[in-house]
Amino acid sequence: MILAIETSCDDSAAAVCTHSGQVLADVVASQHEQHAPYRGVVPEIASRQHLVQIVAVLQQALQQARLSPGNITHVAVTCAPGLIGSLLVGVQFAKGFAQARGVPLIGVHHIEGHIAASCTQRDYPQPPFIALIASGGHSALYACRAHGQFATLGCTRDDAAGEAFDKTAKMLGLTYPGGPIIDQYAAQGDPTQCEFPVAMRASATLDYSFSGLKTAIRIRIAQLKQQHGRIEGQLLYDLCAGVRQAIVQALLDKALLACKRTGMTALVLGGGVAANPLLRQQALLRGHKQGVAICLPAIKHCTDNAVMIAHAARLRLQAGYTSAFSVTAHATLPLSQADSLYRPL
Ligand code: KG4
Ligand code: ZN
Numbered sequence: 364m365i366l367a368i369e370t371s372c373d374d375s376a377a378a379v380c381t382h383s384g385q386v387l388a389d390v391v392a393s394q395h396e397q398h399a400p401y402r403g404v405v406p407e408i409a410s411r412q413h414l415v416q417i418v419a420v421l422q423q424a425l426q427q428a429r430l431s432p433g434n435i436t437h438v439a440v441t442c443a444p445g446l447i448g449s450l451l452v453g454v455q456f457a458k459g460f461a462q463a464r465g466v467p468l469i470g471v472h473h474i475e476g477h478i479a480a481s482c483t484q485r486d487y488p489q490p491p492f493i494a495l496i497a498s499g500g501h502s503a504l505y506a507c508r509a510h511g512q513f514a515t516l517g518c519t520r521d522d523a524a525g526e527a528f529d530k531t532a533k534m535l536g537l538t539y540p541g542g543p544i545i546d547q548y549a550a551q552g553d554p555t556q557c558e559f560p561v562a563m564r565a566s567a568t569l570d571y572s573f574s575g576l577k578t579a580i581r582i583r584i585a586q587l588k589q590q591h592g593r594i595e596g597q598l599l600y601d602l603c604a605g606v607r608q609a610i611v612q613a614l615l616d617k618a619l620l621a622c623k624r625t626g627m628t629a630l631v632l633g634g635g636v637a638a639n640p641l642l643r644q645q646a647l648l649r650g651h652k653q654g655v656a657i658c659l660p661a662i663k664h665c666t667d668n669a670v671m672i673a674h675a676a677r678l679r680l681q682a683g684y685t686s687a688f689s690v691t692a693h694a695t696l697p698l699s700q701a702d703s704l705y706r707p708l
Contacts, residue, residue: 364379364380364381364382364387364428364430364434364435364436364437365379365380365381365382365435365436365437365438365439365469365673365676365677365680366378366379366421366424366435366437366438366439366460366673367379367380367438367439367440367471367669367670367672367673367676368417368421368438368439368440368441368453368456368457368669368672369440369441369453369473369476369667369668369669369671369672370413370417370441370445370449370450370452370453370456371441371443371444371445371446371449371450371453371473371667372404372409372445372446372449372499372500372667373393373394373395373397373398373404373409373412373449373667374391374392374393374394374666374667374668375391375392375394375412375413375416375417375420375453376390376391376392376420376667376668376669376672377390377420377421377423377424377669378390378424378668378669378670378672378673379424379425379427379428379430379435379673380670380673380674380677382677382680384482384483384674384677386670386673387427387428387429387430388423388424388425388426388427388428389424389427389663389668389669389670390420390423390424390427390669391666391667391668391669392416392419392420394408394409394412394416395539395540397409397412398539399538399539401539402529402532402533402538402539403529403533403539404446404499404539406446406447406448406449407448409446409448409449410446410448410449410451410452413449413452413453414452417452417453417456421456421460424669432460432463432464433464435460435464435466436466437466437467437468437469437676437680437685438457438460438461438464438466438467438468438469439457439468439469439470439471439672439673439675439676440453440454440456440457440458440468440469440470440471440672441453441454441470441471441472441473441476441672442454442470442471442472442686442690442691442692442693442696442704443470443472443473443692443693443694443695443696443701443704444472444473444474444500444693444694444695444696445473445500445692445694446694447692447693447694450692450693450694451692454470454690454691454692458688461688462688467685467686468685468686468688468690469676469679469680469684469685469686469705470686470690470704470705471672471675471676471679471704472675472696472698472701472704473667473672474496474501474503474505474513474698474701475511475513475675475698475701476671476672476674476675477494477496477498477633477634477671478494478496478505478507478513478631478633478675479671479674479675479678480633480660480661480664480665480668480670480671480674481631481633481658481659481660481661481664482674482678483674484658484660486656486658487631487658488629488631488656488658490507490508490509490510490512491506491507491508491509491625491627491629492506492507492627492629492630492631492658493505493506493507493516493618493621493622493625493627493629493630493631494507494513494630494631494632494633495614495618495621495630495631495632495633495637496632496633496634497523497524497525497614497632497633497634497635497636497637497642498523498524498525498633498634498635498636498666498667499523499525499526499529499540499635500523500525500526501518501519501523501634502518502519502523502524502525502571502573502614502636503515503517503518503519503571503698504516504517504518504569504617504618504621505698506621506625506627507631510678510682511678511679511682511701511702513698513699513701514699515697515698515699516569516621516625517568517569517570517571517617517621518570518571519570519571519572519573520570520571520572520574521572521573521574522572522573522574522577523573524571524573524610524613524614524636525540525541525542525634525635525636526573527573527576527577527606527610528540528541528542528545528546528606528607528610528636529541529542530577531545531577531580531603531606532544532545534580534581534584535584535594535599535602540635542635542636542638542639543638545603545606545607546603546607546639546640546641548599548600548603548604549600549603549604549606549607549608549641550604550640551597551600551604552597552599552600552601552602552603552604552605553600553601553604554601554604554605554607554608556601556604556605557583557601557602557604557605557606558605558608558609559576559579559580559583559605559606559608559609560575560576560579560609561609561612561613561616562575562576562609562613563613563617564612564613564616569617569620569621569624570617571613571614571617573610573613576606576609576610576613580602580606583602584602587602607639607641608641610636611639611641611642611645612645614636614642615642615645615646615649618630618632618646619649619650619653619655622653622655623653627655628654628655628656629655629656629658630646630650630655630656630657630658631658632646632657632658632659632660632665633660633665633671634665635665635666635667636665637659637660637665638662638665638666643659646659647659679705683707683708684705684706684707684708685705685706685708686704686705686706687706690704
């Protein structure tokens with residue numbers, strides 16, 4: 364019975380999973396209400412809110428799993444990357460629990476968690492495969508050539524894809540997080556009425572860049588406001604559809620280019636933006652055309668959750684690793700250095 368804790372950003376999450384991957388509890392306490400007035404995550408509020416919520420989240424997870432603390436045999440926790448204050452709350456809480464129960468601790472890399480989110484699905488590929496992780500903090504492509512081995516093929520040079528959604532929402536005075544609300548409006552819009560350049564489309568690099576798009580959106584918003592006064596109704600829907608289209612195309616262009624270049628024929632998606640219906644639909648469509656099998660996590664396991672951390676920990680345990688109790692939190696840690704969190708059993 365693995366208890367997993369995830370507090371890397373603005374969600375306090377706990378899950379319980381068996382060693383074979385059966386999910387017994389999956390609890391996420393979101394902090395969106397606390398951060399919404401600021402239209403973005405305020406790190407100081409996030410860490411303090413984790414402190415408020417973490418015990419209730421654990422209790423709810425144990426209740427859902429119908430277990431007591433004594434049934435837990437391993438504790439997994441996100442150690443990196445993330446907001447340092449938020450990570451420290453989860454890491455210290457997990458250490459305290461594991462120490463008190465006398466069970467091993469597994470410190471998990473958050474991105475490894477996102478990649479493992481769909482690992483119990485039948486369509487999850489065996490390595491080698493490419494992983495596209497698109498979230499509020501990350502937009503990156505990894506090549507997984509063997510279990511637990513990840514090479515970074517490309518990453519964002521500035522903003523992450525989720526950040527592009529969030530910042531667009533902020534410019535339009537919409538709620539945080541921006542992804543779901545922009546998507547909701549985009550579904551009623553026509554992207555051809557408000558086209559944006561697709562970032563780095565012609566470039567040979569596998570890196571992403573969304574800051575140019577952000578500037579283009581800012582200019583377009585100013586123009587539309589000048590012409591129409593307020594951006595609302597169909598105008599707003601078309602703008603959102605154009606933004607969504609440009610982000611989705613940029614993400615998939617590079618992901619499929621990575622498959623082509625490496626000769627890999629499987630692509631795993633993960634991260635909050637992977638919950639986007641257009642990205643999911645386009646990935647399946649374009650993947651099919653290019654002979655690339657697409658693996659999509661369940662929508663609720665795209666955004667931050669603790670089930671994905673339990674799965675990543677299970678895979679590490681199966682490979683013969685746990686972590687030392689001296690394992691600590693890191694605000695940044697490349698996925699290629701995730702090994703530094705683990706030690707052989
Ligand atoms: O993975 P996640 O929960 O947190 C990080 O690790 O960053 O991702 C959160 C991000 C936010 O930027 C949010 O706007 C975006 O995922 N997101 C979406 C959707 N749902 C969440 N973006 C586009 N479409 C969605 N449906
Ligand atoms: Zn995440």
